[in-house]
Amino acid sequence: MGNTSEDSRVVLLTPTEKIIPFLISIGAMKTFLTSDVSTGFLPIKDVWEQLKVTPLGTEIHVIDKTKGFIHYKGGLSSISTNSFFLKTVEKDGSLEPGWYYSYEEGAIPDIDVSIVNNIEFSAPERALVDQGEPNLNLLGEFYGESDPMGVLGLPNNLIQIIGNKNTLTMESYLNFSIENVSGNFSDILITKNSIGRNRELTHLTAAKEENLKKEVNLSIFVQGKNTNISNLLDWTNNFPQIFIIPRTSRQSYDLVEMFNDEYLSREETLDFLDLNVPKGCEIMGYKI
Amino acid sequence: MLDILWEIQNPEIIERKIAFERFEELHILRRELLKQEDVVRTEEFWDNTIYSINSILWTWSNVPNPFSYQDDKTIEDHISNLQSQLNKAIEYEYGARNHLESILNNIRVLRKTHESPLFDSVIEHLDPKRKVCFLATAKSYDFLFNQAKNISNKWNVKTPNQLREDLIYDELIFFGQFNNLFYGKFSDPTLEFLFTATKARKIYWTHYKWITSNWKPQITLSGSRDEHKPFEGKKDIFISEGKSSITDLDFVPKIDEQRFVNLINISISKDEDKSSSDTNELEEAYCFLLSEKRQDKSLAAFVSSDGNKALAISDFDGDGTLDIWKFLPNELGKGMYILRRTQGAGRDVIEVIADKHLGTNAEYLRSRQLQWKRSLSEKVNSIGLEQSVKQLKKMGCTPANRANLKRWMSSSSIRTRKQSHFYFLMEFSGIKDIANELWSDMQKINAAHSTAGFELDSLLKNKIEDISAGELFGHTSYEFKLSDDENLGALTAFAIEERLESLVEVPSSWTHWGVREL
Numbered sequence: 001m002g003n004t005s006e007d008s009r010v011v012l013l014t015p016t017e018k019i020i021p022f023l024i025s026i027g028a029m030k031t032f033l034t035s036d037v038s039t040g041f042l043p044i045k046d047v048w049e050q051l052k053v054t055p056l057g058t059e060i061h062v063i064d065k066t067k068g069f070i071h072y073k074g075g076l077s078s079i080s081t082n083s084f085f086l087k088t089v090e091k092d093g094s095l096e097p098g099w100y101y102s103y104e105e106g107a108i109p110d111i112d113v114s115i116v117n118n119i120e121f122s123a124p125e126r127a128l129v130d131q132g133e134p135n136l137n138l139l140g141e142f143y144g145e146s147d148p149m150g151v152l153g154l155p156n157n158l159i160q161i162i163g164n165k166n167t168l169t170m171e172s173y174l175n176f177s178i179e180n181v182s183g184n185f186s187d188i189l190i191t192k193n194s195i196g197r198n199r200e201l202t203h204l205t206a207a208k209e210e211n212l213k214k215e216v217n218l219s220i221f222v223q224g225k226n227t228n229i230s231n232l233l234d235w236t237n238n239f240p241q242i243f244i245i246p247r248t249s250r251q252s253y254d255l256v257e258m259f260n261d262e263y264l265s266r267e268e269t270l271d272f273l274d275l276n277v278p279k280g281c282e283i284m285g286y287k288i
Numbered sequence: 289m290l291d292i293l294w295e296i297q298n299p300e301i302i303e304r305k306i307a308f309e310r311f312e313e314l315h316i317l318r319r320e321l322l323k324q325e326d327v328v329r330t331e332e333f334w335d336n337t338i339y340s341i342n343s344i345l346w347t348w349s350n351v352p353n354p355f356s357y358q359d360d361k362t363i364e365d366h367i368s369n370l371q372s373q374l375n376k377a378i379e380y381e382y383g384a385r386n387h388l389e390s391i392l393n394n395i396r397v398l399r400k401t402h403e404s405p406l407f408d409s410v411i412e413h414l415d416p417k418r419k420v421c422f423l424a425t426a427k428s429y430d431f432l433f434n435q436a437k438n439i440s441n442k443w444n445v446k447t448p449n450q451l452r453e454d455l456i457y458d459e460l461i462f463f464g465q466f467n468n469l470f471y472g473k474f475s476d477p478t479l480e481f482l483f484t485a486t487k488a489r490k491i492y493w494t495h496y497k498w499i500t501s502n503w504k505p506q507i508t509l510s511g512s513r514d515e516h517k518p519f520e521g522k523k524d525i526f527i528s529e530g531k532s533s534i535t536d537l538d539f540v541p542k543i544d545e546q547r548f549v550n551l552i553n554i555s556i557s558k559d560e561d562k563s564s565s566d567t568n569e570l571e572e573a574y575c576f577l578l579s580e581k582r583q584d585k586s587l588a589a590f591v592s593s594d595g596n597k598a599l600a601i602s603d604f605d606g607d608g609t610l611d612i613w614k615f616l617p618n619e620l621g622k623g624m625y626i627l628r629r630t631q632g633a634g635r636d637v638i639e640v641i642a643d644k645h646l647g648t649n650a651e652y653l654r655s656r657q658l659q660w661k662r663s664l665s666e667k668v669n670s671i672g673l674e675q676s677v678k679q680l681k682k683m684g685c686t687p688a689n690r691a692n693l694k695r696w697m698s699s700s701s702i703r704t705r706k707q708s709h710f711y712f713l714m715e716f717s718g719i720k721d722i723a724n725e726l727w728s729d730m731q732k733i734n735a736a737h738s739t740a741g742f743e744l745d746s747l748l749k750n751k752i753e754d755i756s757a758g759e760l761f762g763h764t765s766y767e768f769k770l771s772d773d774e775n776l777g778a779l780t781a782f783a784i785e786e787r788l789e790s791l792v793e794v795p796s797s798w799t800h801w802g803v804r805e806l
Contacts, residue, residue: 013509015297015485016454225605247485248452253477253507260510269511277516280297280485284511 008240008270011259013282017246018171021161021220022185024242025202026142028159028218029189033146037158037217040150041112044101050115052079059116060086061153062099066110069133071152072097075121082107090123114153124198134195138183151190151201157213159189160203162232163222168204209235218242223249230255233262236288247280262286292456297518299460299486304413305497308405311355312498314394315345315534321391324384335544337373337388340366342541344395349496349536350464352407352422353431355398361764365581367395406463407435410494414459416440421457421488423448426623426783428463429761447761448479449603451487460488464495465536466503476621480505484518500533543786548577551806552588552792559795571796574617576626578803579783580764585805589626589782591617592799593791599627599748601766601781603757610760612752625760625781627748629801630767636700636800637776641740642733644774649732656729657702663717665697676716685712698796702737703730747771748779 014020033040039047041063054060054076062072074086077096085098099109139148161168172186186194189202205211207227212219212235220242221229228251229243245255263269263286270285277283318341321327329335344366348355370392377385414420420443422432429445436443446455448469462482469479483491484505495501505518514521552575573590580587591598597614602624604611612627620626629637643650668676673690680688687709695701696713704710707727714723751768760766764783770776782803798804 011509013507013512015294015481018454247478247481247507250452250476250478252481256507256509263510272513277513278294278297280294280518282509282512282516284509286511 007236007238007288008285009243009262009288010240010270010283010285011243011245011263013245013247013252013256015247015280017163017222017224017244017249019185020244021163021168021222021242022172022189024220025159025161025189025218026185029151029154029201030143030146032154032158032217033143033150036117037155038114038116038150038153040147041114041153044099044111044113045103045108047113047115048101048103051076051084051113054079054115057120059119059121059155061114061116062086062097063112063149063152064099064109065112071134073121075123087121087123090125112149114150116153116155119155134190135183135187137181138178138187141178141181142188152195152199154201156198156200157203157216158201159218159220160205160213160216161220161222162205162207162212162229164224164227165204165206167224168222172204207232212237220244223251223255225249230258233258241288259284296456296486296489299488300490302490302492304410304492304494306405306409306494307497308403310394310398310401311348311405311496314391314398315498315539317387317391317394318342318345318539319534321384321387324387326383329544332544332547333373333376333382335547337370339541339543340369340373341391342539345539346468346541347427348398349499349539350468351425351428351431352404352410352463352494353428354404354407355401357404357431362579362581363399365584367392367399368584370395404431406494406496407432410461410463410492411435411439413492414443414461417442418458419456420444420459420461421446421451421455423451423460423462423482424761425468426761426763429758431762433758447603447757448482449605450608450757451482452605453607455487457488459490459492460486461492461494465499465501467501467536467540470503476623477506480507498533500535502535543577545788545790548575548586548588548788548806549790549792551586552794552804555804555806556794570793571799572791573794573799574620575788575792575794576620576782576784577786577788577806578626578764579785582805587782587803588806589628589803590792590794590798591620591626592796593617601625601627601752601760608757610752610755610757612748620784621787622784624784625766626784627779627781628803629777630780630803631778637770638737638740638744639700640776641743642736645736645739646732653729653733656726657733658699660714660717660719660726660730661697661699663719664713667717668693668697680712680716683712683716685709685716700800702734703727744770747776 012020039050041061051060056077056079057075060074060076064070064072072086072088074088074097077085077087079085082102083098083100085096087096099111100107101109134152136148139151142148143151172189172191173184175182175184185191190199191202191204192200203213203216207221207229209232212232214237216237217239218241219237219239221232222244223229223246230251243255243259245252249255263284266286266288268287270287272283272285275283321341322338327334327338329338344363347363370388374385374388374392377388382388416439420440422436422443422445424432424445424447426447429447432445436445444457460482469482470477484507504522508517572593574593576589576591578587578589597616598620599612600615600620601610601612603609604613615624643654646653671679673693677688677690677693680693687704696704704713710727710730711720711723714720714726719726747770751770760781765780767778767780769778
């Protein structure tokens with residue numbers, strides 16, 4: 001999107017606020033899949049050399065296909081010339097899953113590994129179990145061009161959508177069908193409880209400053225009914241922010257005025273020349 | 289549904305210019321009247337007269353209702369006013385009296401006409417099988433609703449606010465001039481979404497052909513490119529011009545604000561004659577002129593400017609039922625209904641409910657509340673207000689000032705915000721030895737008031753939120769009892785007609801309940 005960078009703020013004036021934050025999040029997720037946020041899931045033989053130089057404690061995801069489809073997530077606790085272990089639980093002496101790998105001996109486990117760059121894994125006190133299965137068909141439909149499984153290898157709280165939490169949650173669970181595949185935005189963006197309580201790539205939250213996550217790579221603020229995002233205008237975490245203002249909102253006049261003032265007082269603006277903007281959707285941006 | 293919503297962001301706008309000679313003639317007569325030498329708006333007589341003429345013409349120019357439509361009482365009020373003004377003009381032999389008489393006669397003739405030119409001319413082109421939405425104002429809602437339901441069950445009537453929801457239609461019908469929606473600093477500018485985030489593939493704009501109207505979107509992002517804006521950033525999208533046309537802004541009825549400020553001051557003087565100065569403490573307030581009139585007098589509601597919110601009723605969320613929301617007074621405007629306690633208004637309903645929660649202690653605790661106020665008032669009366677403020681500040685009661693001290697002496701306040709300030713106040717009043725007990729008693733009253741606040745909110749919601757919005761629209765007021773089981777008095781929702789631009793000083797009792805005749 002144009003010359004968007006970490007301190008960018010993009011403002012959208014739209015006919016409705018429905019669905020838009022989810023569509024933007026999917027686009028962002030595709031970018032994260034091909035970025036250096038993580039390596040994405042790669043067969044062990046392709047990622048082994050990189051794994052060997054990965055600092056201990058780094059967040060690692062393993063999909064073990066030897067006994068079906070088991071997703072492990074943990075910190076790299078040790079690595080030798082032919083094996084590695086993950087610390088998945090805080091408690092000392094707890095069982096650590098590990099895999100033996102030797103290319104020369106032909107001992108190549110059927111696992112895919114994703115290394116989350118620059119994120120240290122904070123092990124929970126108790127073992128965490130994902131209750132649900134990822135909707136692989138739907139993930140394939142949306143992330144087929146990059147790495148559908150890679151979504152599972154991304155860290156928690158990558159994106160946050162801020163607005164009327166009840167409405168956002170309800171919309172995230174609305175089922176739809178596409179090319180004979182059905183599912184919902186919660187499945188695509190891995191919101192809380194789509195796979196498990198502890199897997200939450202996209203955080204949906206109310207418009208209160210104390211609820212916002214500092215670690216996210218993208219924040220999308222949605223002006224909805226009974227919410228007021230103008231209170232959050234001063235919040236920043238040095239990552240891009242998107243503000244969605246539906247024209248139907250009673251706050252649209254005040255919000256647009258506020259953002260216009262900001263736009264005019266900033267030195268660097270963003271251009272969106274390469275963007276296909278839908279009818280009735282105004283877009284502007286500036287660097288904070 | 290969302291696909292359609294995005295798809296229709298470039299609606300087809302069809303303008304229908306309606307000719308209706310008898311009404312156009314009235315506009316010409318008005319223009320002739322204004323050309324007369326003695327007709328100047330700075331004179332109260334002509335200001336009052338022209339306001340009534342403009343109000344009638346403006347209403348008729350913007351509603352699809354027949355001219356004879358009886359539900360609009362304000363038209364009758366203005367006709368009565370014009371008759372009274374004509375009598376004066378004849379008595380004092382004003383030069384323009386004949387012009388005024390012609391206008392009044394024409395209005396009376398039109399008032400008997402059952403025709404509804406705007407509605408009739410558009411209806412014959414609409415398909416009953418298509419999903420049509422008529423955009424209604426409070427004045428046109430009932431008429432349009434009754435007409436639409438008789439013709440097709442696919443036809444809907446919605447107020448602008450109801451269209452904030454994601455509703456989709458084949459055709460949207462808008463009657464009258466754009467300034468009827470957007471005129472004035474207190475109207476809601478966000479209503480422009482009706483055209484910039486449209487809900488229909490086709491918008492029929494139906495208006496009288498001799499009235500020029502133009503408008504352009506105001507809510508637009510700086511830095512956004514013109515091709516991304518609705519109507520591709522063109523200026524003055526809706527321009528309608530005709531030969532010898534007049535612009536709609538020429539006859540938007542505007543009130544003479546100073547006249548109402550004078551009327552308020554006269555009313556305050558009358559009140560001062562009747563009651564003691566203690567209860568007439570003045571307070572800055574917003575003044576809302578109401579659509580309802582009482583015996584030819586305007587009604588006004590006052591809301592304190594101290595930052596408290598006022599209750600208003602309308603279909604704010606657009607779900608077809610009434611909502612009761614709180615607004616800062618500067619957010620209240622035309623089209624909303626302000627809620628006022630109108631029966632049993634001798635005492636704040638919160639106090640009545642709070643006393644119910646205090647039970648048998650209520651009488652004792654209220655006497656304690658009265659006790660410290662009486663002691664404080666005696667002390668203040670003995671040394672004077674200014675001296676009292678100085679002494680209290682010196683003692684450490686930092687919030688002491690004239691206004692706060694008056695408030696603390698009034699019957700409605702319970703305690704100071706901070707305990708230490710309350711102690712200083714009691715020490716100053718000579719009742720330091722019972723300050724602890726009094727604070728504890730006032731805490732109980734305060735807690736009961738908080739509970740009462742929640743209960744009142746719940747009572748109001750129960751009474752209001754299931755009522756169809758259609759029951760309110762088109763009426764100048766709506767009265768209801770707060771409780772069927774208890775005698776908590778009655779409340780009335782009054783349609784707001786205007787808000788005075790300047791703040792006015794009025795007795796604080798005016799800002800709590802009831803409405804005033806001006």
